Amino acid sequence: MRHVMTLALFTLLPWASPSQDEATPSAQRAVLVTGANSGIGRTTTELLAKSGFFVYAGARKDEDLAELNKIANVQAIRLDVTKQDQIDAAVETVRAAGRGLYGLINNAGVAVVGPLIELREQDLAFQFDVNVFGPYRVTKAFAPMLIDSKGRVATTGSISGTVSWAMGGAYSMSKFAVEAYTDALAAELAPFGVGVSVVDPGSYKSEIMTNTRQRMLDAGYTGKGSRYERQIQSMLEAPWDRSEFDEPDDVAQAFLAVLTAKEPRRRVMVVPDREEAEITIRAALQRVAQLNENQPHAFDRETLIRMLDEAMAGE
Template identity: 55%
Template sequence: MRWSQLLGAAVLAALFGFGSANTQAEEPGSAARAVLVTGASSGIGRRTTELLAERGFYVYAGARKQEDLDALDAIDNVAAVRLDVTVQDEIDAAVERIRAEGRGLFGVVNNAGVAVLAPLIELDETDLDFQFDVNVYGPFRISKAFAPLLMESRGRIVNISSISGVLSGELYGAYSMSKHAVEAYTDSLARELGHFDVKVIGVEPGNYSTDIGRNVLQRLEERGYDPSKSIFADNMERMIAGMADYNEPTENSPPPDDVAEAVFDALSSEAPKEHYMVVPVQRQADYTIRKALEEVVRFNEGHRYTLSREQLIAMLDELLAESRR
């Protein structure tokens, strides 16, 4: 018998409020559930931190700069934690602190992320390392370090992936590769930690106005990048101009409130979905669903085990029925 079973569901439920279908994080008469959000200084991480704290979670909010830590500490129900997801010592210190504070930990939101913009044949290996160090090794390090606390609480991990975990656009190759890796990581980890009643959930946002574009541009500038030297000069210049507008809310890229709502649902619903695609407009959903269907067609064609149209539709109906159960 596993040690988590030995602890007993009743004790865990009393400690962490686990197992209730509430819409508030806090059960009457019980302590607030504690969660950690990485990359809480801006964008999706900041909005998620605010929403979870408003709805009764106690949020450990990871950030790197002192001004961001101070701003997060000023929010009710939020405790800022100095946390760079590429620095193992800071991760270890965060685990130690959270364990010492005695609230336990019900959830981790692996949100910290960066984007690298470059044609793959011109991409420096150091830039690819940077992309994977934050977006892929970051969640890997964080989830590994906090797994014992999450297994004690039979808690949840929410990985902020992207529709780029399905799509593979030009000039976004490094970013798409990292988010495809996050998708695979999420699904494998979900199977493994499912044995310990820990749920692992992927959230796939479309475009939302955050600081991500500004951060891409800042890094290109720091590295003295000159798009006119690229063999994709026109496309790179267009992309860079688009990035400059990324933090301005538009219909196609609104503030990330819906993403924060999806994370809240993933952490509070009794039966959360395994994946939450959250997009602001139909077109972004269409691209993504179409790409997934293209893969179905691609895998089905040109070999001796091809399924008929009827068999494919029967399989689709079966999956739709399962997902609506």
């Protein structure tokens, strides 16, 4: 994967180099990153800002906005992706600045955990409000500017958009939705010259699970009385800080690549090791085998292999 990421760097267009940017600030392209104050969003914001982009960095809290404003080539924007008034205000701020908008990175996200047969509907709605309705709302609002610039939209998906885990069903449902959203949006925006991608990370360091745990504790959720009590309690006792994982630098590089490649890739899986790659690819292949199994129009093995070869050739 690191090899692929390195190759992706060779596709950078010359204007993306920081030295060129200093020489020609008027050519600087603008990108909006949602959820820019932490984890993947923060690392991506820093990389884009030092790679020649002007970054509008979405955040919700005053202290985060102030921190982001300290980075060169970054302007923080108050943006909760569940609040239409803040989205509308962000559109006005970006429009008034006169740079247009070349790229949108729908990165803001949350993770809800818990068994599906017990999950409160409001928690599932919260999961979708941020991870699915968020990208839908923000992209819709900025679409006219992205079409004007023949720009790029990239959403942070996940390998959980291919693999669905026990206790992670709500999150996986939202990330599967992001995959579907990406394909339909790509087909709809292609005629206008806008490239659409989804970047699917595996496990990287961030605050996502600390935030999840805090929300569960705030709601007084202990799993007591649940059919899954033992699993939930051991989940709550496990470390949630993700400090054992790598910084999400490769994920940020993937966003830079889809913004700068001539032909952006539709799906970019970025995982820290072969094990996560294998889990994900096997899940995708199992789905193909299950779909094909025992139905009157089933394809034989040779045809499936030919189809795979064609898919790998981009046909």
